[in-house]
Amino acid sequence: MSAPSGVTFATLMKDVRLEWRSKDAINSxxxxxxxxxxxxSFSFDPLAEESRQIAGGLVWVAFLFASVVALNQTWARELxxxxxxxxxxxxxxxxxxxxxxxxxxxxxxxxxxAVMTPLFIVFYKLRALGPAWQLLPVAILxxxxxxxxxxxxxxxSLRTRxxxxxxxxxxxPITIPALVSMVEATKIILVGDPATSAKFWxxxxxxxxxxxxxGCLALFETVLHAE
Amino acid sequence: xxxxxxxxxxxxxxxxxxxxxxxxxxxPKEQTMGDVQRIFYYHVPSAxxxxxxxxxxxxxxxxxxxxxxxxxxxxANWVVITFAVLTCVAAFVIKLVPxxxxxLPEGVELSSIATTGPIIAGIxxxxxxxxxxxxxxxxAVTTAEVxxxxxxxxxxxxxxxxxxxxxIWWTWDxxxxxxxxxxLIYVSYLVLRRFSSSGQTPVLAAALAVxxxxxxxxxxxxxxxxxxxxxxxxxxxxxxxxxxxxxxLLVNWLAFLCFAFLVCWSRYRxxxxxRQVEETQALxxxxxxxxxxx
Numbered sequence: 001m002s003a004p005s006g007v008t009f010a011t012l013m014k015d016v017r018l019e020w021r022s023k024d025a026i027n028s029x030x031x032x033x034x035x036x037x038x039x040x041s042f043s044f045d046p047l048a049e050e051s052r053q054i055a056g057g058l059v060w061v062a063f064l065f066a067s068v069v070a071l072n073q074t075w076a077r078e079l080x081x082x083x084x085x086x087x088x089x090x091x092x093x094x095x096x097x098x099x100x101x102x103x104x105x106x107x108x109x110x111x112x113x114a115v116m117t118p119l120f121i122v123f124y125k126l127r128a129l130g131p132a133w134q135l136l137p138v139a140i141l142x143x144x145x146x147x148x149x150x151x152x153x154x155x156x157s158l159r160t161r162x163x164x165x166x167x168x169x170x171x172x173p174i175t176i177p178a179l180v181s182m183v184e185a186t187k188i189i190l191v192g193d194p195a196t197s198a199k200f201w202x203x204x205x206x207x208x209x210x211x212x213x214x215g216c217l218a219l220f221e222t223v224l225h226a227e
Numbered sequence: 228x229x230x231x232x233x234x235x236x237x238x239x240x241x242x243x244x245x246x247x248x249x250x251x252x253x254x255p256k257e258q259t260m261g262d263v264q265r266i267f268y269y270h271v272p273s274a275x276x277x278x279x280x281x282x283x284x285x286x287x288x289x290x291x292x293x294x295x296x297x298x299x300x301x302x303a304n305w306v307v308i309t310f311a312v313l314t315c316v317a318a319f320v321i322k323l324v325p326x327x328x329x330x331l332p333e334g335v336e337l338s339s340i341a342t343t344g345p346i347i348a349g350i351x352x353x354x355x356x357x358x359x360x361x362x363x364x365x366x367a368v369t370t371a372e373v374x375x376x377x378x379x380x381x382x383x384x385x386x387x388x389x390x391x392x393x394x395i396w397w398t399w400d401x402x403x404x405x406x407x408x409x410x411l412i413y414v415s416y417l418v419l420r421r422f423s424s425s426g427q428t429p430v431l432a433a434a435l436a437v438x439x440x441x442x443x444x445x446x447x448x449x450x451x452x453x454x455x456x457x458x459x460x461x462x463x464x465x466x467x468x469x470x471x472x473x474x475x476l477l478v479n480w481l482a483f484l485c486f487a488f489l490v491c492w493s494r495y496r497x498x499x500x501x502r503q504v505e506e507t508q509a510l511x512x513x514x515x516x517x518x519x520x521x
Binding site: 172219 | 292408411412415418419422423424426427430431434435437438439441442445446448449450
C-alpha cells in the first residue's frame with residue numbers, strides 16, 4: 001500500500017506527461033474557447049461600453065463549455081486496456097486517484113484560462129476598473145468548482161450510454177451557484193463600482209468548493225466501485 | 228393491502244373534487260387580484276408536495292448509500308440523532324442569548340426550529356424501518372418522478388398567475404429560479420437513471436441526489452442577493468392570510484398529498500414488480516440448460 005500522496009503525484013505526473021506529449025485536451029479546449037469568443041462577438045457589439053457588464057458571463061460560459069471537453073477525456077483515457085479496472089483492484093486509495101484527476105484538470109483549465117484571458121482582453125477591450133488582483137482567487141476557486149464536480153460527474157457518466165452528452169447534463173445544473181458567483185464577482189471587479197464588493201461572491205465560491213470537494217471525496221469510492 | 232388501494236383512490240377523488248369546489252366556490256375572492264388568486268390553491272399545495280417528495284428522495288438516496296455497509300449505517304444513524312438533538316439545543320441557546328434572538332429572521336419561530344430536527348429524524352427512521360435497502364432505491368425513483376411532475380405543475384401555474392398580477396410571465400427571482408434549478412437537477416437525475424446501465428444506476432443516481440441536495444441551499448443563497456419579487460410566504464412568514472383561505476389551502480394540500488401518495492404507491496408497486504420480473508428472468512436464464520434454444 002503506497003502513501004496517498006505518492007499515488008496522487010504519480011497519477012498527476014502521468015496525466016500531465018500524457019497531455020504534454022499529445023496535447024489533445026488543451027488544443028481542443030483552446031480552439032473551442034476561441035470559437036466561442038468569435039461566435040459571441042457576432043451576437044452583440046463587443047467594443048461597446050456595456051460589454052463590460054456581460055464580459056464576465058461570457059468569459060465563464062466559454063471556459064465552462066471548454067472545460068467539458070477536457071473533462072470528458074479524463075476517464076475515457078483510462079478505459080482503454082482496462083486501466084480503470086486495474087485501479088479498482090489495486091490497493092491505492094480511490095480518493096488519491098480522484099484528487100490526481102481533479103488537479104490535472106485544474107492545471108489544464110488554468111492553462112487554458114491563462115492563454116485565453118489576454119485574447120478576451122484584446123477582443124473585448126476589457127480593463128478592470130475594480131481591484132484586478134481579486135480576479136485571481138475568483139479564477140482559481142471558480143475553476144476548482146468546475147473541475148472537482150466535472151471530474152466526479154465524468155466518472156459517473158462513464159457507465160452511461162452517450163456519455164459525452166451526459167456530462168454537461170449532470171454538471172450544469174449543479175454548477176449554477178458557482179457560475180452565478182463567478183460571473184457576479186467578475187462583473188463587479190470589471191465594472192469597479194466602489195459601493196459593491198466581490199468579497200461576498202468569493203466567500204460563496206469558497207463555500208461551494210469546500211462543500212462539493214467534501215461531497216466528492218466522500219462519494220467517489222462508492223461511484224468508482226459501483227457495479 | 229390490495230383492497231386499500233381502490234378505497235384510497237375513491238377517497239382521493241372525493242377529496243380532490245371537494246377541494247376544487249372549495250377553491251373555486253367557497254374561498255373568498257381576493258381583494259386586489261380577484262379570481263386569478265384562486266390558482267394559489269393549486270400552486271402552493273403542488274409546491275409543498277413537490278418539495279416533500281424531493282426531500283423523501285434525498286433521505287431514500289442517503290439510506291441506499293449508507294445502508295449497504297453496516298458501519299456507515301451506524302454512523303448515519305448517530306449523525307441523524309445528533310442533528311435532532313442539536314436543533315433542540317439550538318432553539319434553547321437562541322432563546323437564552325438576546326443577540327441571537329434579534330438576529331432571527333422574521334417569521335421563524337423557535338418552536339419550528341426545535342421541531343424540525345426531530346421530525347426529520349423521525350421520517351428518516353420511519354423510512355429505514357419501512358423500506359429495505361433495495362426498496363429504498365425504488366422509493367427514490369418513485370419520489371423523483373412524481374416530484375418532477377408536481378414541480379412542473381408549480382412552474383406552469385406560477386407564470387399563469389404572474390402574467391395578470393405582475394404583468395410578466397417570468398422573473399429571475401430567488402424562489403422561481405431555485406425551483407427551476409431544483410427541477411433541472413431532478414430532470415438530470417431522471418435522465419441519468421434512464422441512460423445508465425441497470426446494475427450501477429441506483430448508486431450513481433443516489434450520489435447525484437445527494438449532490439443535488441447539497442446544491443439547493445447554495446442555489447438559494449446565490450440568488451438571494453437579487454431582489455425578491457415573489458410574494459412572501461403567507462404561512463410562517465411575515466404575510467397574513469384570511470383564515471377561510473387558509474382552510475381551503477389546507478384542504479387542497481391534503482387532497483394533493485393523498486393524490487401524490489396514491490400515484491407514488493402505484494408507481495412504487497410497478498417498480499417492485501418490474502424488479503421481480505427482471506430477477507426471475509435472470510434466474511431462469513441461469514437455470515436453463517446450456518445451449519438450449521427456445
